[in-house]
Amino acid sequence: MTKIAILGANGRLGRVVAKAFIDAGFDVRAITRSGKVPAELKSATAVIGDALDREALIRATEGADIVFNGLSPVYTDWSNCLPMAQNVMDACRANGALHLFPGTIYNYGSPTPAVISEDTPFHPTTEKGRIRVAMEDLFRREADAGHVRTIVLRAGDFFGGTGSGSWFDLVVAAKINKGVYTAPGPVDLVHEWAYLPDFAVGFVALAKNLDKLGSYEALNFPGHAVTDLEIKAAAEKALGRPLKMTSMPWWVLRAGSPFVAMWREIVSMSYLRFELHRLASARLEGIIGAIPHTPLDQAVAEALEDIGIATVAKAA
Secondary structure, eight states: OEEEETTHHHHHHHHHHHHHHTTTOOOEEEEEEESSOOOTTTSSSSEEEOOOOOOHHHHHHOOOEEEEOOOOTTTTTTTHHHHHHHHHOOOOHHHHEEEEEEESSSGGOSOOEEEEEETOOOOOSHHHHHHHHHHHHHHHHHHHOOOOOOOOEOEEEEOOSSSSSSSSIIIIIGGGGGEEESSSSSSOOOEEEEEEEEEHHHHHHTTTGGGGSSSSEEEEEEEEOHHHHHHHHHHHHHTOOEEEEEEEOOOHHHHHTTHHHHHHHHHGGGGGTTSSSSOSSSHHHHHHOOOOOOOOOHHHHHHHHHHOOOOOHHOO
8 A cells, every 4th residue: 555644734735635645545644743633634644743853754754655745834934945845855865755746836926827837937026936946946856866756736726625724715705604705806817726625636646647757747737717706606606695796905915014924925926816827737637537627616615615604505
């Protein structure tokens, strides 16, 4: 049985990916700083590990065939991203493990290409984008040197899964119980979203098709490239009632950004809410077969239920 270690198993992404690998029959090790994992991962082996402690991380991942890097630093402080990435590389190298990594579109900067393919060059224009590019450069160097094999799967904004911290629950659905849908940008602008359960199954599919992949791969995960009008319609269908459309008050965040660290970081990445973009892949389907894709109506309904918002189906 293939053994996979999930770093950041208590995080929103890590727990969904861990559950997908459990469901697929993998031997899952859930690595967290506390050694505790959520109830849905009770069949995983819980292990204590700190990504900032190189030796501890090597011990925590010992014997793993695959390491999934679901580490998520505090959004207002990415100073530890590269040190953690190096420790992950050292752990994978010490244990001969393959490295799975979730990529973002921060790498492409502004103006964001309308269609982002696997051949689109990086052009970071923010600090977060530059850090992401530096991390992927490190992974590629390690792979080219024959030290660590890395597979990157790149996605847009997440929605779905339990927890907090996504645009969907913090902004879009924040006032839905009051009958209000909040659009983070122009309501008719196409924006790339990834439904987390689909994204997680994508990683499982890659892990099952490693023989088709090289020492370093960076693949795109086309999720839901949709507008806020489309998401609002799906939410209304799930709730069985109309919603009022309102807009995120960007002027408030911009005015307060010099004084509030989180607002400053959000504003720095705000271009993504105003520039049309979607992900396209020329290779993923040929490697894994049909790309996991839950229909938008179903995905939005399940995402609402995940954050405790009652839907018509749930009520029934």
